[in-house]
Amino acid sequence: MRAIPLTPSQWRSRLEATNKSDDASTGNPNMSILLDMRNGYEWDVGHFHGAQRPNVDCFRSTSFGLSQLEVNGSDLLACVDEEKTDIFMYCTGGIRCDIYSTILRQRGFKNLYTLKGGVSHYLENEGPAEWVGNLFVFDSRLSLPPSAYKPEIMTEANCTQELSENSSLARCYICGSELSELRHRNCANLDCNLLFLCCTGCVKDFRGCCCLRCTYASRRRPVLPPGGHQRYKKWHYYRDLDLHSI
Structure with a gap:
């Protein structure tokens, strides 16, 4: 049996009530946990207020609630009451939550x-209510702001708040500096291809790569310009190029 699906309005009401309760330090009679069931790179550019996710790279490695009797510090569900704790799960389209709720x-x-x-x-x-940052999308755009989904409710104040929250949300994968541009790039090393967030300075210093080691890779593609709006072509485009000389 899968989890109970909540409509967007029901979901918003539950989150707002939970966050207000937390802010007032009144506590909830039934403990609640909000789980992000997406990949790490999706989380990096945006998520719901108060959400938590496992410290793993991808959804396939998620292990919430699967720990054995011993306490597992990385499992947020290891020590909760299975009968009294409200567990809220979300993902981009809902499919991953359907799968994982059955397991739980x-x-x-x-x-x-x-x-x-x-x-x-x-x-x-519902627009951007209770959401911070952008939403990762699985196409060449890579991420979209909430205003792209419901532009009619985005006022100037909302846009200003959105930019402010973005700058404190995302960090450069290499140096850790704050980023306002919530758009990933792939590592220039064809054999790495890591999807990561990067500041303009590190793009230049590391020649589009995610780490120093990748800058010495033999199959390194040309550096994409900062801003993240251009994407690398399919791998076979670079197959016959002399990448080592780039």
């Missing part, structure tokens, strides 16, 4: 809720 149900968790239609459906209906 089998592990004994009773109060499971998912965001119906995922984050994209939520932004289309």
Whole structure:
């Protein structure tokens, strides 16, 4: 049995109530946990206020609620009451939550809720409420601001707040500096191809690579210009090029 799907308006109401309760330090009679079931690079550019995710690179490595009897510090569900804790899960389109909620149900968790239609459906209906940053998308655009989903409710004040939150949300993968441009790039090393966020300075210093080691790779592609709006072509385009001389 899967989790109970909540409509965008129901989801927003539950999050607002939880966050207000946390701000007032009144606590909840039933503990609640908000889980982000997406990949790390999706989380990097945006997520719901108060959300948590495992310290893993991708969804396939997620292990929430799967720890054995011993305490696992990386498992947020290791020590919670399976019958009294409300667990809210979300992902981009809702499919990953459907899969994982079934696993958690089998592990004994009773109060499971998912965001119906995922984050994209939520932004289309509720706008940026309780959301910070952009939404990662699986095409050449890589990320979109909430205003792209519901532009009619985006006032000048909202846009200013959005930019302010973005600058404190994302960090350069290499140097850790704050970023206002929430758009990934692929490592120039063809054999690495890591998707990462990077500041303009590190793009130049590391020649479009994610680390010093990749700058010495034999199959290194040309450096894409800063800003992240251009993408590398398919790998076979570079196959016959003399990449080592670039």
